[in-house]
Amino acid sequence: MGEPVAFRCVSCGREYEPWSVDYTCPRCGPRAGTLEVIYDYKSLGRRLTPASFAETRRPSLWRYEELLPTGVEHAVSLRAGWTPTYACRTLAAELGLSALWVKDDSLNPTASYKDRATAVAVAAARKLGREACSCASTGNAATSLAGFCASAGIPCHIFVPKDAPKPKVAQLIAFGALVFAVDGTYDQAFDLCSEASARFGWYNRSAAINPMNVEGKKTGALELWEQLEGKIPDYVLVPVGDGSVISGIAKGFSELVWLGLAERTPKVYGVQASGAAAIAHAFQRHLRGDPILPADEPAETLADSIKVGKPRDVVKAVRYVAATGGGFVTVEDEEILAAGQALPRRIGVFAEPAAAAAYAGLLSLLRSGVIPEGATAAVFITGSGLKDPEGVLRGLPGPTVIPPELQAVERALSQ
Amino acid sequence: MGEPVAFRCVSCGREYEPWSVDYTCPRCGPRAGTLEVIYDYKSLGRRLTPASFAETRRPSLWRYEELLPTGVEHAVSLRAGWTPTYACRTLAAELGLSALWVKDDSLNPTASYKDRATAVAVAAARKLGREACSCASTGNAATSLAGFCASAGIPCHIFVPKDAPKPKVAQLIAFGALVFAVDGTYDQAFDLCSEASARFGWYNRSAAINPMNVEGKKTGALELWEQLEGKIPDYVLVPVGDGSVISGIAKGFSELVWLGLAERTPKVYGVQASGAAAIAHAFQRHLRGDPILPADEPAETLADSIKVGKPRDVVKAVRYVAATGGGFVTVEDEEILAAGQALPRRIGVFAEPAAAAAYAGLLSLLRSGVIPEGATAAVFITGSGLKDPEGVLRGLPGPTVIPPELQAVERALSQ
Numbered sequence: 120m121g122e123p124v125a126f127r128c129v130s131c132g133r134e135y136e137p138w139s140v141d142y143t144c145p146r147c148g149p150r151a152g153t154l155e156v157i158y159d160y161k162s163l164g165r166r167l168t169p170a171s172f173a174e175t176r177r178p179s180l181w182r183y184e185e186l187l188p189t190g191v192e193h194a195v196s197l198r199a200g201w202t203p204t205y206a207c208r209t210l211a212a213e214l215g216l217s218a219l220w221v222k223d224d225s226l227n228p229t230a231s232y233k234d235r236a237t238a239v240a241v242a243a244a245r246k247l248g249r250e251a252c253s254c255a256s257t258g259n260a261a262t263s264l265a266g267f268c269a270s271a272g273i274p275c276h277i278f279v280p281k282d283a284p285k286p287k288v289a290q291l292i293a294f295g296a297l298v299f300a301v302d303g304t305y306d307q308a309f310d311l312c313s314e315a316s317a318r319f320g321w322y323n324r325s326a327a328i329n330p331m332n333v334e335g336k337k338t339g340a341l342e343l344w345e346q347l348e349g350k351i352p353d354y355v356l357v358p359v360g361d362g363s364v365i366s367g368i369a370k371g372f373s374e375l376v377w378l379g380l381a382e383r384t385p386k387v388y389g390v391q392a393s394g395a396a397a398i399a400h401a402f403q404r405h406l407r408g409d410p411i412l413p414a415d416e417p418a419e420t421l422a423d424s425i426k427v428g429k430p431r432d433v434v435k436a437v438r439y440v441a442a443t444g445g446g447f448v449t450v451e452d453e454e455i456l457a458a459g460q461a462l463p464r465r466i467g468v469f470a471e472p473a474a475a476a477a478y479a480g481l482l483s484l485l486r487s488g489v490i491p492e493g494a495t496a497a498v499f500i501t502g503s504g505l506k507d508p509e510g511v512l513r514g515l516p517g518p519t520v521i522p523p524e525l526q527a528v529e530r531a532l533s534q
Numbered sequence: 535m536g537e538p539v540a541f542r543c544v545s546c547g548r549e550y551e552p553w554s555v556d557y558t559c560p561r562c563g564p565r566a567g568t569l570e571v572i573y574d575y576k577s578l579g580r581r582l583t584p585a586s587f588a589e590t591r592r593p594s595l596w597r598y599e600e601l602l603p604t605g606v607e608h609a610v611s612l613r614a615g616w617t618p619t620y621a622c623r624t625l626a627a628e629l630g631l632s633a634l635w636v637k638d639d640s641l642n643p644t645a646s647y648k649d650r651a652t653a654v655a656v657a658a659a660r661k662l663g664r665e666a667c668s669c670a671s672t673g674n675a676a677t678s679l680a681g682f683c684a685s686a687g688i689p690c691h692i693f694v695p696k697d698a699p700k701p702k703v704a705q706l707i708a709f710g711a712l713v714f715a716v717d718g719t720y721d722q723a724f725d726l727c728s729e730a731s732a733r734f735g736w737y738n739r740s741a742a743i744n745p746m747n748v749e750g751k752k753t754g755a756l757e758l759w760e761q762l763e764g765k766i767p768d769y770v771l772v773p774v775g776d777g778s779v780i781s782g783i784a785k786g787f788s789e790l791v792w793l794g795l796a797e798r799t800p801k802v803y804g805v806q807a808s809g810a811a812a813i814a815h816a817f818q819r820h821l822r823g824d825p826i827l828p829a830d831e832p833a834e835t836l837a838d839s840i841k842v843g844k845p846r847d848v849v850k851a852v853r854y855v856a857a858t859g860g861g862f863v864t865v866e867d868e869e870i871l872a873a874g875q876a877l878p879r880r881i882g883v884f885a886e887p888a889a890a891a892a893y894a895g896l897l898s899l900l901r902s903g904v905i906p907e908g909a910t911a912a913v914f915i916t917g918s919g920l921k922d923p924e925g926v927l928r929g930l931p932g933p934t935v936i937p938p939e940l941q942a943v944e945r946a947l948s949q
Contacts, residue, residue, distance in 0.1 A: 178593050178616065197882050198618035198641075201593065205611040209687055226613075226641050228882065230920060270882035272624055281935055289927045293919070295879035298933035299943060307938040315943045464710035467612050467643065467685035504708070505645060505920040512704045518713035520696055523722040528714060528730045 121163075121187045126154040126330055129434050137188070138247065142328045149313070150413040153435055154330040155370075156188050160377040167378055169349055172341070177201070180235055180338035186374060188334050193245040195270040197228040199238035200338050204346040204497075207466050214485055218495040220352065222343055223468050225503035229266040231259035231424075231471075232339065232364055232501035237324060239335035241267045244322035251276065253321040255305070255312035257283035258424050259502055264324050265294035276321055278312040280305045284423075287506075306429065326361040327431030336367020337374065343497055344375055351375075352385045354484070354496040356477040359389035359447070360425035362398050362436030364501060369439035385497070387445035389436065390480030392420030392452060397430050399447035402437050411437045421452045421510060424473035424502055448489075454479040459504065459511040469504035472511060477501070536602045540572040541745055544849050552603070553662070557743045564728070565828040568850055569745040570785075571603050575792040582793055584764055587756070592616070595650055595753035601789060603749050608660040610685040612643040614653035615753050619761040619912075622881050629900060633910040635767065637758055638883050640918035644681040646674035646839075646886075647754065647779055647916035652739060654750035656682040659737035666691065668736040670720070670727035672698035673839055674917055679739050680709035691736055693727040695720045699838075702921075721844065741776040742846030751782020752789065758912055759790055766790075767800045769899070769911040771892040774804035774862070775840035777813050777851030779916060784854035800912070802860040804851065805895030807835030807867060812845050814862035817852050826852045836867045836925060839888035839917055863904075869894040874919065874926040884919035887926060892916070 125134040128144035130151040135144075137156070144152030163185060172182045180200030181191040204222045211219035227234035237260070244252055251274040254264045261277045268275035275296040279288060280303065291298050301308040309325060316323035323329060344351065351372070357365040368387060375381035391399045395418035405411050411434050418428035430436070440446065450458075459475035462468050470478075477498045484490040504511045521527035540549040543559035545566040550559075552571070559567030578600060587597045595615030596606040619637045626634035642649035652675070659667055666689040669679045676692045683690035690711040694703060695718065706713050716723040724740060731738035738744060759766065766787070772780040783802060790796035806814045810833035820826050826849050833843030845851070855861065865873075874890035877883050885893075892913045899905040919926045936942035 173591070176588070178618075195882075196618075196620040196622070198620075198638075203593075203611075203613035205613075205685075207611070223613075223643075226643070228618075228638070228641070229884070230645075230918075266878070266882040266884070268882075269879055270620075279933070286923055288933050289930060290884070290923060292930050292933065293875065293878045293884060293923075293927050294882060297946075299946065300933040300935045301938050302935060303938035311938050311940065311943065314940050318940060318943075319947070460708065463681070463708045464684055467610075467681040467683075467709060469644070469681070469705070469708060503645075503920065505918065508701055508705060508708075512708050515704060515707050518694070518703055518707065518715040520715045520717060523716050523718035523726050525726065525729050525733060528726065528733075531712075531714065532734070 121158055121185050123156045123188045124159050125157040127157050129153050129155050129438065142323065149328050150431065151434055153327050153432060156330050156334050158186065160374065164378040167380065169380060172345055180238060180335065183338050183341050186341065187239060188331065189239065189242040189246045193242035194238065195241055195267055197238070197267055197270045199227055199234040201342060202226045204343055205466065210465055215492040216496055217493050220347065220497040221466060221468060221500055222339060222497060223500045224339065225470065225500055229263045230503035230506060231263060232336065232499065233259040233263040235338050236332035236335035236363065237263040237267045240324040240329055240331040241271055243331045245271065247322065249320065249322035251321045252324055253312055253316045254324045255309040256326065257287050260324070260326060262287065262290050262294070265291045265296035268296065269294045276315070278308040280308050327363050332363050333367040333370055333435065336364050337371030339499060340368045340371025341375065344381060349381070351381050351383055352497040353494040354490050355385040355387045356481045356496065356498045357387065357389055358425050358473045358477045358501055359391050359398055359436065360427040360473065361430045362432030365389045366432050366435035366439050368499065369443050373439070373442060384443040387440050387443040388480060388484060389440055389447045390476045391447060391449050392422050392425055392455065392476060393449040394419040394452065395426050395428065396449045397428060398433055398436050399449050401433050402440065402447045405437050405441065422455050422472035422476050423507065424471060425476060448480045448483050450476055450479040450483055454483065456513060458482065460515065463504070468500055470500045471502035471504050471507055474500045474502050536573055536600050538571045538603045539574050541569040542572050544568050544570055544853065557738065564743050565846065566849055568742050568847060571745050571749050573601065575789065579793040582795065584795060587760055595653060595750065598753050598756050601756065602654060603746065604654065604657040604661045608657035609653065610656055610682055612653070612682055612685045614642050614649040616757060617641045619758055620881065625880055630907040631911055632908050635762065635912040636881060636883060636915055637754060637912060638915045639754065640885065640915055644678045645918035645921060646678060647751065647914065648674040648678040650753050651747035651750035651778065652678040652682045655739040655744055655746040656686055658746045660686065662737065664735065664737035666736045667739055668727055668731045669739045670724040671741065672702050675739070675741060677702065677705050677709070680706045680711035683711065684709045691730070693723040695723050742778050747778050748782040748785055748850065751779050752786030754914060755783045755786025756790065759796060764796070766796050766798055767912040768909040769905050770800040770802045771896045771911065771913045772802065772804055773840050773888045773891045773916055774806050774813055774851065775842040775888065776845045777847030780804045781847050781850035781854050783914065784858050788854070788857060799858040802855050802858040803895060803899060804855055804862045805891050806862060806864050807837050807840055807870065807891060808864040809834040809867070810841050810843060811864045812843060813848055813851050814864050816848050817855065817862045820852050820856065837870050837887035837891050838922065839886060840891060863895045863898050865891055865894040865898055869898065871928060873897065875930065878919070883915055885915045886917035886919050886922050889915045889917050
């Protein structure tokens with residue numbers, strides 16, 4: 120298993136003994152002071168080869184155990200990761216790309232990319248002997264934690280704002296989580312979750328503040344590299360809400376370079392809805408030379424998983440994306456809707472609107488020439504359209520009604 | 535790749551040259567004359583070892599290419615099969631089983647077991663040079679075919695009765711299928727699909743009549759055997775509607791025996807809703823010595839995927855299950871609902887009601903003593919609860935509403 124050598128503050132750079140701090144840098148606080156898990160890349164790089172991971176024969180993210188903070192012996196049964204990567208040849212040719220890959224992370228246990236983070240976070244909870252977990256979120260992260268805690272047989276406490284969508288809350292309850300509907304804002308729910316977790320000893324998996332999240336999320340990059348047999352796409356597109364998924368993916372590619380397993384990273388591009396673009400704006404300010412600071416903006420988009428106004432992982436997301444030479448792009452809701460309808464029709468993958476946004480971002484970057492003709496690109500599908508079918512299918516035409524006669528089929532076909 | 539030596543009628547036993555017939559035995563007709571695909575098990579048995587399949591390194595059902603009628607070169611990108619098998623230790627102990635495994639087939643591309651059948655059927659369509667596919671169904675089979683046809687880039691024609699559930703039809707349309715809403719019964723839609731497929735040269739994947747379906751569906755059994763490292767559970771529980779899934783699973787285990795890769799099959803048990811139990815009744819008649827005949831009964835259950843009154847694969851299902859020494863059990867809707875709520879809470883798997891029925895069947899067979907204490911059992915989860923969340927979650931209590939204060943959390947916990 121992996122042996123972290125330090126937990127390092129992403130803002131002040133101070134290093135902490137691994138596991139001596141659970142969440143964020145005490146000096147920089149919970150928003151600026153998120154921690155990075157650091158390994159001895161030099162020593163690991165001498166040992167690991169492209170074949171190292173396949174040899175484990177684990178069809179899950181635990182094939183990268185040596186690059187993870189906890190060992191597979193702490194993992195629960197649910198199989199996170201080792202999701203398929205599809206080569207989309209026809210679509211690539213139409214778009215003028217020399218290759219297009221789609222990584223379908225809707226095929227995780229609770230149907231989202233968040234299962235990668237949860238798999239590692241719940242393993243860490245078990246390693247640390249914590250007997251319960253907690254999380255503030257109404258979305259994929261909460262569902263994921265509830266599912267993994269059910270598999271682990273440990274209690275799960277979820278904090279949501281009182282007006283959270285009923286179907287999502289119902290699914291949390293189905294997984295046996297104790298759901299607190301907080302009569303207040305999302306931020307009040309987030310803070311109450313932190314406070315209650317400290318008071319009752321629950322291991323808090325809330326976005327960004329738990330350094331295990333990015334460790335789990337980096338495995339999507341490692342898999343893409345392995346599944347493409349060492350090829351690194353020129354561009355990688357990732358939907359961005361809180362900033363943790365893209366931080367993980369960027370870190371994964373960077374680690375491959377540090378380990379000597381890849382020569383370069385792809386240019387990683389974050390895609391945000393134009394109505395919820397706090398990190399894209401922070402990135403623009405960073406390019407102008409401003410310091411990277413936590414952001415707080417209004418957020419409005421139909422893509423609920425990336426409808427985030429006060430993202431929790433701004434510093435990592437901006438810094439890590441910049442390190443890959445990538446950037447951010449924003450897309451309109453109409454583009455997200457169109458992308459969400461094109462993906463299932465063209466490649467048979469039914470993505471949630473937030474995930475479709477990544478494909479919309481690809482189209483936008485191709486139109487603007489940022490991604491040149493002949494490039495190679497990969498798109499991360501981070502969640503299933505089954506979680507919000509109505510959001511994806513809005514405005515599609517209905518079926519063709521016919522009497523039960525062959526002639527009616529013929530007539531309908533000739534129209 | 536596999537080389538079928540014959541397509542054999544399950545009723546009259548007549549053998550046809552492989553690929554000389556697309557669907558059913560011309561003598562016995564579309565309901566009694568479903569075909570079995572036969573291989574040269576003796577010769578394959580000399581060649582195949584338990585390690586043969588792992589060596590392909592394919593994390594999909596194509597690892598069993600040598601036991602499939604078409605080669606992987608005809609497969610589309612979407613990854614069907616190689617779904618996880620979870621060992622449920624705590625639950626097994628509570629139930630008095632010495633082991634309980636759950637195979638989670640909701641982690642297929644369109645979130646159901648039907649993707650196994652579709653993967654092989656669409657590959658067959660490509661092998662045969664058919665340029666379009668068709669299917670009569672409103673459920674998982676249709677969605678699956680629509681998704682795989684999208685991935686293949688070929689047209690898909692779906693026939694549903696006009697009153698089919700809107701969300702399911704919407705998903706078909708999302709995958710780009712041409713959906714004919716037939717102003718008539720399901721049986722009329724089924725017959726019209728057959729007629730139109732013959733007329734226009736579409737490859738018809740409708741339940742049971744296409745022999746590729748069972749070939750795809752048998753891979754779940756092969757995987758369970760491989761993932762359990764050659765262990766064969768004493769009992770295997772499968773939800774039953776049309777009878778194709780259980781026919782496939784029973785055939786898979788039987789083939790392992792014929793190949794010399796396993797010493798015995800498990801006792802395969804089909805689980806039907808007591809309100810939709812046509813195959814269970816046919817099995818009882820078979821035990822009394824009656825001939826196995828197509829059945830047609832009223833069907834009523836909350837588990838829509840197994841709400842089948844006129845099942846299409848009665849003969850295979852009854853014959854294959856009998857050959858394993860298994861049988862059928864029926865469960866009430868309340869048991870299905872309770873099982874659907876227990877599974878996510880206990881093991882973190884969110885199953886659709888039909889899939890939960892298999893777990894309800896296990897509990898019923900344990901209560902009645904058919905499955906003895908200390909036995910080992912496996913349950914197939916054939917579809918995702920995300921396709922019908924309201925069906926699963928009916929009657930669960932809501933969240934605990936609290937003000938944003940730590941004391942309120944304390945109070946709620948102490949209740």
